[in-house]
Structure formats: C-alpha cells, structure tokens
Amino acid sequence: MARVLLRVPVSVEKGAVIEMRALIQHVMETGYRPNAEGVLQPRDIIWTFTCRYDGEAVFQAIFSPAIAANPFIAFTTIATQSGPISFTWEGDNGFAQTETRHISVT
C-alpha cells in the first residue's frame, strides 16, 4: 500500500465550498529514463484519480508520464450531505488504491 497524505474537512456547514488535498507516494516512472545500466526502465505511472462524494464522482484527473513523483492534487467541491468521500488512484502494473474519509454536514 502506498502511503497517502489526505486533508478532508471533518465537519462543515451545508452549502460550504470545501477544499480537499490528496498526496500519494508513487515513483511516476516515465518509461523514457534509462537506469544505471543504460536500459530503459518500464513505465510505471498512475493513470487516473477519482474522488467520489457519497458514491458520486465529483472530481476526476487523468495523469500522464510528465506528472512528477508523489503527485499532489487539491480541488474543491460543495458540501451537500453527510457521507463518505473516497479517493481512488489507478495505474500501471495493476496499481489501485482507495482511501475513504467521512464528512459530516450540518
């Protein structure tokens, strides 16, 4: 499991604009770099990031080999109701990770 740094508000007022931040540990190997022996290292990147709020996708990003290692994403959404917020990263070599936090809206 890759290590993840997440910042999600725990409790907010209904209708408020909330910012979420997600950073994941990943090499984001481009596939264009030779290693010390001069052999190209196979590509190993994250392809997609999806944030689901109570099951509904509210933010999605498509990554490319030009994205730096340990990609960081910050985005906003509107607090509508209490529920789970899940963050999913999917990439090469079957990489898939999901983290979930709960937000309570008052």
Add this chain to the structure above:
Amino acid sequence: MKRIALALLMCCSIASADERRSGLLDMRPEAQAMQHDDSMNPGMLWVLDGEALWSSKPKPSAQSCADCHGDAASSMRGVAARYPALDVSSGAAIDLAGRIMQCREAQQAGPPLARESHDLLALSSFVAHQSRNLPIMPPDDAGMRATRTLGRAIYMTRLGQLDLSCAQCHDDQSGRRLAGSIIPQGHPTGYPIYRLEWQAAGSLQRRLRGCMVGVRAEPFAYGSAEFIAIEAYLMERARGMVLETPAIRP
C-alpha cells in the same frame, strides 16, 4: 524624521544581529507553503515510513529502535541538532545517518542499511523530525574541533575544473543568481530534504555531491571523513538556526 531614524536604526540592528537566512526564505511562496503544511509536504512520506520502521524489527530475533530508545518524541528530541558528533568507540566524527547505520549493525544485528537507501533516509528523516523547530546546537566537544577545522578548510578550497570553492558561491555570492536560481547561503537547516529536482528525499551529502559535480570535481564518497567534516563545519556555521526537517528545496 525621528520615525525614519528609528526605522533605520531598527533595520541596522536586525541586520547586524544575524544576516544568516535559511534557504527556506529564498524559495517562492508556493514551495514555502508546501513545506509549512504537513498534508502537502512530501517529505512527510519519509517521516511516516521512518516512524513505522522505528517500531518494527529488522529481523524477528532483533530488537526494534523503540525497544531501546522508547518514544522517539522524547528520546530523539534535539539529537539531530547535535550531529555530526564524536563517536567514542572509534574516536572519529560520525554523522546521524552513520550513527543509525552503526546501531543497525552493532545493536540490532540486522541487515545493513545502505547510504541514500529509502529506509535509511526514512529513519534519518523521522529522527531529525523530532528536532523540528529546535535550534542547531553543535556540542562544544574538543574532539570535534579538528573535524570542524578540516571542514572549514575544504569549504574554502577551490575544487574541480571550474576551480571554485564552496565559499566563493555561498559566502561571496549568496543572494545573487546562478542562472535562474538564487544562490542560498548553504545552511543545512532541513536535512534530509525533499528536493523537487530529485522528486525524492536526500541527505546533505547527496546535496554536497551535486555541488561538487557541478564544479566538475570528483565527489567525496558517502560517509567519508571529508563529507562529515564539511557537515560538521556547516552545522557550526548554522549554530542557533532552527531545524526544519523535512524541508522542501527546489
């Protein structure tokens, strides 16, 4: 008029008190914000990995770091601010990473940690993180004097095909630009750092190596007496400045 005089006086007194500045202040605001917020600072990935390693055994029969040293928040507080220090058993100076490697082999009898390996950087980051916001306090150890003198001598010596010493850039030209980048004063306030150029964490010795390659000199080996001497001199030079580990640098 009086107000201007007072303002001038204040400027002068601040300037004469301490003209040293951390490389943190030479970064653009976005990079500074990245360092200040632990949820954005990728150096925290290494700190958290180090925290996990601290309480795990390198092999089933061995002890973990925590079995001897207990809670790092108290036992490791201020430790990184004192290194490099004198190693009593060998009589030579040793850096923090070297001490962790030594502990791993002698006390834990575990598989050795390689210089610049992920695990060693993670443990160093975690230990140094316990000294965050504490001032750098090299010990007034008579045994360290020769090391610091050697370090200062290397710092002042012209090296490589470009024939440049550390001092010629970091003392004489600091604050000016080398191509687009501001030349920092070279204070080791946040190591191991997460360097955006590396896209990874790295030690002070890796950073020094980068400068040596830059002036086209043959870099010293990791863990060599020369690197530890430069490190000891730089820490003395930065005495009293605040540690920032894990720092972000461009």
